[in-house]
Amino acid sequence: MTEPLLxxxxxxxxxxxxxxxxxxxxxxxxxxxxxxxxxGCTLDEVRGLARGMTMKEALxxxxxxxxxxxGGAKGGIDCDPRDPRAYGVxxxxxxxxxxxxxxxxxxxxxxxxxxxxxxxxxxEAGLVSCVQAVYxxxxxxxxxxxxxxxxxxxxxxxxxxxxxxxxxGVAESVLVALDRAGAARTGxxxxxxxxxxxxxxxxxxxxRAGLRIVAVADVKGTIANxxxxxxxxxxAARDAYGSxxxxxxxxxxxxxxxxxxxxxxxxxxxxxxxxxxxxxxxxAAITARWIVEAANMPVLPxxxxxxxxxxxxxxxxxxxxxxxxxxxxxxxxxxxxADADEAFAHIRRSMRELTGLTLARAEADGTTPRAAxxxxxxxxxxxxADRFGRYA
Numbered sequence: 001m002t003e004p005l006l007x008x009x010x011x012x013x014x015x016x017x018x019x020x021x022x023x024x025x026x027x028x029x030x031x032x033x034x035x036x037x038x039x040g041c042t043l044d045e046v047r048g049l050a051r052g053m054t055m056k057e058a059l060x061x062x063x064x065x066x067x068x069x070x071g072g073a074k075g076g077i078d079c080d081p082r083d084p085r086a087y088g089v090x091x092x093x094x095x096x097x098x099x100x101x102x103x104x105x106x107x108x109x110x111x112x113x114x115x116x117x118x119x120x121x122x123x124e125a126g127l128v129s130c131v132q133a134v135y136x137x138x139x140x141x142x143x144x145x146x147x148x149x150x151x152x153x154x155x156x157x158x159x160x161x162x163x164x165x166x167x168x169g170v171a172e173s174v175l176v177a178l179d180r181a182g183a184a185r186t187g188x189x190x191x192x193x194x195x196x197x198x199x200x201x202x203x204x205x206x207x208r209a210g211l212r213i214v215a216v217a218d219v220k221g222t223i224a225n226x227x228x229x230x231x232x233x234x235x236a237a238r239d240a241y242g243s244x245x246x247x248x249x250x251x252x253x254x255x256x257x258x259x260x261x262x263x264x265x266x267x268x269x270x271x272x273x274x275x276x277x278x279x280x281x282x283x284a285a286i287t288a289r290w291i292v293e294a295a296n297m298p299v300l301p302x303x304x305x306x307x308x309x310x311x312x313x314x315x316x317x318x319x320x321x322x323x324x325x326x327x328x329x330x331x332x333x334x335x336x337x338a339d340a341d342e343a344f345a346h347i348r349r350s351m352r353e354l355t356g357l358t359l360a361r362a363e364a365d366g367t368t369p370r371a372a373x374x375x376x377x378x379x380x381x382x383x384x385a386d387r388f389g390r391y392a
Contacts, residue, residue: 004050005071009043010096012089017079019093021100024050025071025381026390029103030133032057032325034110035075035118037086038274042078045275049074049296055377056322059354061384066333067326068137069384073105081112082241087121094125106131108328109197111274111295114240115152115162134332143334150338151331159201159235161340162327167201168344169323170294172351173315174202174268175209177290180359183267189226191215191264191288194273196242198294198321200235202270207231215256215264217273218243222260225253242273262286271298278303286312293317308368316370318377319358323347 006023020043023031033053054072061069075097079089090113094101101107101122107130109115122130129135129145138144154161178185188211192199195216203213212228220243223229230250237248246255262269262278263285271277272294278286283303291299291307292315299307304314327343330336336346361372 004047006100007043007047008097010093012092014092015079015085015089017077017089019075019077019089019097020046021073021075021097021105022046022050023071023073023100023105025054026104027057027069027071027384028137028388029391030106030137031071031073031104032106032134032329033073033075034325035077035107035113035130036110037077037079037081037090037112039080040078041076043076045297046074046076049076049275052296052318053325054381055318055374056325058377058380058384059319059322059373060326060350061380063387065330066335067329068333068388070106070134070329071390073107074110075105075107087117090117090121091124094121094127094130098125098127101127101130102132104133106134114197131328131332138333144332147334147338148328148332151343154338154340156340159204161343162324163197164201164204164340165327165343165347166198166321166324167203167294168205168347169326169351170198170202170270170272170292170320171205171209172323172348173320173355174206174211174270174290174292176352176355177268177292177313177315177359180356181289186210187212188268189214189264189266190268190270191217191261191266192270192272192294193217193261193277193298194242194271194295195234195238195244196273198324199270199272200238200242202272202294203231204235211268214266215261216244217258217261219258220244220246221258222256222264223249223253224256224260224264225250226265227252229253259285264288268292271295274298276300278307280306283307288312290315293320296321304368304370314368314370315355315358316373319354319369319373322354323351326350 215224275297
């Protein structure tokens with residue numbers, strides 16, 4: 001694995017908290033990757049996430065599309081987002097790394113942060129936008145920025161389109177896996193870790209596709225119901241951090257320990273919260289046939305090897321959760337407009353093609369879907385570099 005182009009660590013002079021930025025690769029001088037905030041975030045974690053972003057960008061390369069794939073990058077702040085001091089830390093971090101955001105790193109929400117919070121802090125830090133580095137690649141900046149602003153204003157059943165885009169992609173990846181295996185959608189049982197932006201949207205799309213959500217986990221524990229949870233009621237009872245008000249639970253819902261989502265009697269597990277959720281010890285409790293990585297890096301490599309030996313298929317994050325990032329750029333560059341139906345159709349079509357290609361490559365190569373996705377990205381990266389250049 002090659003070293004990233006840039007890796008830096010910042011220390012907050014007020015709290016002592018640290019933040020990290022890693023630019024793994026540039027395309028036409030620009031990279032893309034969100035900013036997360038969580039207690040314990042490390043430079044190594046951000047480095048791995050940035051490498052993943054490089055692959056996500058490459059995997060969505062369409063030579064006929066308007067969207068120009070960018071390089072991969074990521075940011076991370078070691079701080080609990082619930083800490084009263086967290087917002088101040090965020091503003092000071094953005095102020096400190098402002099030159100990189102202005103010149104080469106486009107960023108946005110990730111674990112622990114909402115886009116509204118990032119945008120508000122970015123303005124306070126003196127930034128025009130958290131994606132301003134990409135503006136010079138646009139044919140018509142004013143129109144493109146208006147299109148993205150309009151898209152962020154779209155709501156579907158009370159939830160913003162920006163919050164639904166990624167979950168639509170995750171759900172489509174699940175449906176592709178079921179379809180290829182000849183498994184019926186109706187009644188397929190799903191357990192989801194995390195009911196925030198990604199997990200909540202994924203649960204909604206899967207429930208509406210006929211799958212049965214039998215367990216969801218948040219910071220308070222796991223909520224389970226083998227007959228199926230009322231996903232819409234749970235979503236309506238969430239707070240800003242994806243924690244569900246237990247007063248909204250139905251009569252058949254049970255409260256279980258936080259790790260019970262792993263061992264739930266389910267066909268599909270969707271880790272949609274923290275990294276490193278599945279390790280060599282707790283993987284033994286998993287009985288599901290598929291693990292679909294809505295979160296970034298939730299399954300440790302050693303655990304994935306053990307799962308593969310047991311016949312459990314892991315659909316990798318670089319494919320599964322790439323829809324959010326791609327939706328931003330499809331909208332900004334003009335491949336799609338500020339319309340929910342158009343966005344969902346484009347996401348479904350693209351994710352179905354990419355997930356199907358990944359699973360077919362894995363089958364043909366006799367390897368895992370993750371190895372197949374990495375191989376596809378490795379094939380495309382030189383093509384992108386030759387066409388667009390790294391620093392121009």
